[in-house]
Amino acid sequence: MLRSVFGKTIWERRIGLVWWVLGIAALAMLTVAFWPTLRDQPDLTEFLESLPPGLLALFGGADIDVLFTPAGFVSSRLYASIGPIMLIVFAISIGTRVVAGEEDRGTMDLLLAQPVTRTRIVIEGAAAMVVLVAVLAATLLAVLLATNPAFDLELTVTAVLAANVGVMLLAVLHGALALAVGGLTGNRAVTLGVATAVVVFGWFINGLAEVVDQLKPAQRVSPFHWFLQGSPLTNGFDWPANVLMALVATGLVAIAVWGFNRRDVAT
Amino acid sequence: MDAVIRTTGLTKYYGETRGVESLDLEVRSGEVFGFIGPNGAGKTTTLRLLLDLIRPTRGRIEVLGQDARTASLAIRRRVGYLPGELAMFATMTGYDLVRFFGALRGRDTARAAGNVAERLDLDLSRRIKDYSSGNRQKLALVQAFMHDPELLILDEPTNALDPLIQQEFYRMLDEVRDDGHSVFISSHVLPEVERVADRVGIIRHGTLVAVESIADLKARALRRIEFRFAAPLTDVNPFTQVPGVKSTAILDDGLVAQVVVEGPVDAVLKAAAGREVVSLVSHDGDLEEAFLSYYQAVPDAP
Missing domain, CATH: 3.30.70.100 (Alpha-Beta Plaits)
Structure with a gap:
């Protein structure tokens, strides 16, 4: 596997990836298994209705009626809160590692002593990040498709596929952001800080705008909004949103290439 | 080609901080050139400039007759580099690193790497994180030498090497010179340069103070x-x-x-x-x- 920067980036994650896959699979299974209980618990419905709408909105369920459909419930857990956050954290950790992390550890000098261009390091790192995130998204997909019949989720294959393509693009976008900040600065702490801030901001603004009308215009800059606005787990593919996320991610990788090529390698 | 490294008015500032100032340096083909100066004088800055890891504020750099910036990829194919601040991929074994870098160079360097490792008494099968600093330095030498480069750029290569291994390393440098290849080696240890170099450049406070042949210095000693x-x-x-x-x-x-x-x-x-x-x-x-x-x-x- 250690034949290229792409291979090395995946090689470095080979053990961590197993744990991520198990974690995502466990999360998906527990979430799905919880659905019949939730459906048959009127008390829980009352409890949820008593919660402040802002709190519910953050977890993707401002509308209680939607939350109590299988798609609404699964979407709120696996695609609006903990699920995408896990994928995003994974993507950001890889995006940070490729440039800023390598410089932080001091290994970039040795890598760049070999005949590889900085452009190639960024692009192969980005490609590896996409593949690794896709493995997690595929895990989520596999668990949902496998458990769907047993727990009466009534999800269509297209809808599950659409939601996973969407969540993967959402995570890749944030990983590409980390790559871009790393490419521009070469500073690992700054990279993690900026990427985390963007995730937190995007997530909160998207949730809060559901209940605070004044925030509606700001919601449009949130990648979470791009991904969730079309409710892919209910309505299937939202191609304009997917294309938008893919374009932004590509643009961020281009910025990473430009930024890394123009500056000194950090020590 | 008479010069393997030529810098003209090479100046590097990190913001306000001086790295090197108006450096005119020439390393001739086939020679071992020692680059001497105290810590902080600008040795590592100069070497990283040659590798295009950092970019000059002013001045020109030619390595192997080509522009260090625009032809960096072609240059790095023909150069072996040992960084001064050494850090390595800790989870790899020595073999992993050698294979990885060999693959990036597009050639099978496993056998050559094995030979160098044997001469330096290095066990490539162990994980880098379990290596002593001396062993890491040896591995860095292995990757610099393994593709038989025309030019070696070595930043304080004998750091952490024990004396017997240093002697073997000096013999390796002699062989490199016998093959007609060139070496640019930085050091703050004078006897080391006296042992290996044909000429020396002395850098102090970012400026090249003098360039002398070892023979002339000895005559004047x-x-x-x-x-x-x-x-x-x-x-x-x-x-x-x-x-x-x-x-x-x-x-x-x-x-x-x-x-x-x-x-x-x-x-x-x-x-x-x-x-x-x-x-x-x-x-x-x-x-x-x-x-x-x-x-x-x-x-x-x-």
Whole structure:
């Protein structure tokens, strides 16, 4: 596997990836298994209705009626809160590692002593990040498709596929952001800080705008909004949103290439 | 091609901080060039500029006849580099690193790497995180040498190497030179450069103070000779007027004379020849003193 920067980036994650896959699979299974209980618990419905709408909105369920459909419930857990956050954290950790992390550890000098261009390091790192995130998204997909019949989720294959393509693009976008900040600065702490801030901001603004009308215009800059606005787990593919996320991610990788090529390698 | 490295007016500032200033450096094809200076003088800055890891504020850099910036990829194919601040992929084994870098170079370097590792007494099968700092340094040497580069750029390569391995490393440098390849080696250890280099450049406070051939320096090196006579020298000091003598001292009630000489010692011996010499001790010309004469010429404060 250690034949290229792409291979090395995946090689470095080979053990961590197993744990991520198990974690995502466990999360998906527990979430799905919880659905019949939730459906048959009127008390829980009352409890949820008593919660402040802002709190519910953050977890993707401002509308209680939607939350109590299988798609609404699964979407709120696996695609609006903990699920995408896990994928995003994974993507950001890889995006940070490729440039800023390598410089932080001091290994970039040795890598760049070999005949590889900085452009190639960024692009192969980005490609590896996409593949690794896709493995997690595929895990989520596999668990949902496998458990769907047993727990009466009534999800269509297209809808599950659409939601996973969407969540993967959402995570890749944030990983590409980390790559871009790393490419521009070469500073690992700054990279993690900026990427985390963007995730937190995007997530909160998207949730809060559901209940605070004044925030509606700001919601449009949130990648979470791009991904969730079309409710892919209910309505299937939202191609304009997917294309938008893919374009932004590509643009961020281009910025990473430009930024890394123009500056000194950090020590 | 006469020069493998040529810099013209090379200047690097990190913001306000001086890295190197107006460096005009030439390393000739087939020579081992020692780059000497105290820590912080700008040695690592210069080497990283050659590798296009950092970019000059002003000036031009040519490596192997090509522009260091635009032709960096082609240059790095032909160069072996050992970084000064050494960090490695800790989870790889030595073999992993050698295979990975070999693949990036698009050639099978496993056998050559194995040979270098054997000479340096390095076990490639262990994980890098379990290596001592000496072993990491050896692995860094392996990756620099394994593709038989035309030019080696080595930043303080003998750091953390034990003396026996250093000797083997010096022999490897001799072989590189015998093959007609070139070496640019930085060091703050003078005897090391004296052992391996054909010429030396002295850098201080970011400026190139002097470039000298080792042979010239040796010819100019000061030698300290101590005579012990059977009978005391009375009133006259026979060495004061001898050509090449820098200083003399008469000790032990005139029984001992210490003479510091630059260059050949023949005239000094002849001056002593009229007397009965009990013993003679010669401290060999220390290049350190030859260097110090340069250092003292430069104001100490940056």
